[in-house]
Amino acid sequence: MTLSAHNSSSHLNGGAARTDRNLARLLALLAGGCALLLVLILGFLLLEAWPLLGSGGWRAFIRDSGWYPLEGQFGIAPMVWASLAVTLGAIVLALPLGLASAVFVRFYAPPKLAAGYRLLLNLLAGIPSVVFGLWGLTQLVPLIASWQPPGASLLAAILVLALMILPTVALTSAAALAALPADLLAGAAALGISRKGQILRVAIPAARAGIVSGALLAAVRALGETMAVLMVAGNVVQNPSSLFAPVRALTANIALEMAYATDLHRAGLFASGLLLTLLVLLLAWLAARVVQRAPRGSVYE
Amino acid sequence: MAKRGLEDASTAAGTIAERLFTLLVWGAAALVVAMLLWVLGDVLVMGLSHLSWEFIVAAPEDAGRRGGIGPILVSTLLILLVALAAAVPLGLAVAVWLAEFTRRGGRFANSIRLTLDVLAGVPSIVYGLFGNAFFSLYLGLGFSLLAGGLTLACMILPVFIRTCEAGLSMVNNDWRRGALALGMSRTSAIWHILLPAAAPAIVAGLILGIGRATAETAALIFTSGYVDRMPGSLLDSGRALAVHIYDLSMNVSGGDGAAYASALILIGLIVVLNTLAQWLAERWLSRRILNS
Incomplete structure (x- = not known):
């Protein structure tokens, strides 16, 4: 249940409507940024692990005895x-x-x-x-x-x-x-x-x-x-x-x-x-x- | 409420099996209570015997065996401050967007919710690895209070957002319609009405975040580091209280007394901060909703 179903701009003067639109854009951007955190975390883990994984080192994980x-x-x-x-x-x-x-x-x-x-x-x-x-x-x-x-x-x-x-x-x-x-x-x-x-x-x-x-x-x-x-x-x-x-x-x-x-x-x-x-x-x-x-x-x- | 909806229909209420089951259930509950009392009693007794005002304000000496935890308390609070300063505004913004600006079942919003839930399950040690690679090395913050605080911010953000979003979406729709009918812009409706109305959920999210951030150890060992001097700036390394407890008990022989006193302070600190968060939020938000 949100306000987004209503077209609120018709009730408001143009300035307030513009503020609302800008706020919506800003917040969506921030939300996207937060979701990007997961990509960032997995990306940096992969990047740092790559010297081992990239050279087929993941096989060492299983093969090596200790x-x-x-x-x-x-x-x-x-x-x-x-x-x-x-x-x-x-x-x-x-x-x-x-x-x-x-x-x-x-x-x-x-x-x-x-x-x-x-x-x-x-x-x-x-x-x-x-x-x-x-x-x-x-x-x-x-x-x-x-x-x-x-x-x-x-x-x-x-x-x-x-x-x-x-x-x-x-x-x-x-x-x-x-x-x-x-x-x-x-x-x-x-x-x-x-x-x-x-x-x-x-x-x-x-x-x-x-x-x-x-x-x-x-x-x-x-x-x-x-x-x-x-x-x-x-x-x-x-x-x-x-x-x-x-x-x-x-x-x-x-x-x-x-x-x-x-x-x-x-x-x-x-x-x-x-x-x-x-x-x-x-x-x-x-x-x-x-x-x-x-x-x-x-x-x- | 007698028997809480369970009528005891058996005529043989006193049969041995029935009695044994009752005994088992009460026994399990008693065992849990006993374990909790053991842990808390242990911390209380051992902690109090080593605790003094001197311990709280003095600098640690001899690797923490003597002296106190003054600089460590300062570091802990600074790390927490950085984490909250980053996570609270950002978290509120994302929660407002999810609750107020997205259609129910929208694909983009739902994928963000899913991502947040996934992030909430990532172990803290992995946040520590990420913080070390990203904040400490890639952004060049080194081992610092800033790097540690930002790592914690990432860690507490998902749960904080989801709690606040749940609180916002519980606010009665009449409030939104009322604001609209009064010709308020959505921006001011959110600021003056919806956020104050969702205050209890925001405080709950804040308390969860403070509890997790103050207690965290694993994510801080290689982001904010071990240095137990008084930090001069946010770019200095500083030892958090939880890291101090770990170090004292694992690496310093004869450090158990100081470790227990620190543990007592840590639990006390979490309780005090939670109370403070509750009080501040109520004061700030109740004033706003009355004056607007």
């Missing part, structure tokens, strides 16, 4: 696996816990408690990632180390990230549950289905599109997170073989090595940034598709 950039070895696979393992682990933990939180807010907590709990989730979402990293490094890592040294590990990264993405999962799931038609649940109740059954067999399946898309958005955040992973994961470049082994994520690698990287090494880091962006965009696209294709009334079928 990441020894100073010796021209650019095997990126261990870090891709580490990033994916951390993300997957965080989702596996955060999804049930977040979903249970949403069920708590929607169906179990008295209204006042639900509002307080929501506030708490928003508070959790507002804590800076570097603070989560600090907490993980000084509290969680020593705790894991006393059980399974060295402590800084895949597990530590998964636990910290799970906590960080929990609010996203919980709040989007709560919104999806709240959007269900009331008669759906009333109908289930009328059929004599127990409360557990109403939630697990009716409400959650009916809201699954919103829940899945929330989980994918949380995965986007986990995959792109740098500081918390950098601070607790131990940063050894190796395939994630055990929960207690230190790993290095793609994002952490960029943050660690950008300070001193030159030439091909620098190009390799920009190329890994490009790969990271593509992975994240793929996930975001999946999330958007899940919502679009959601069969709203599928539970009735």
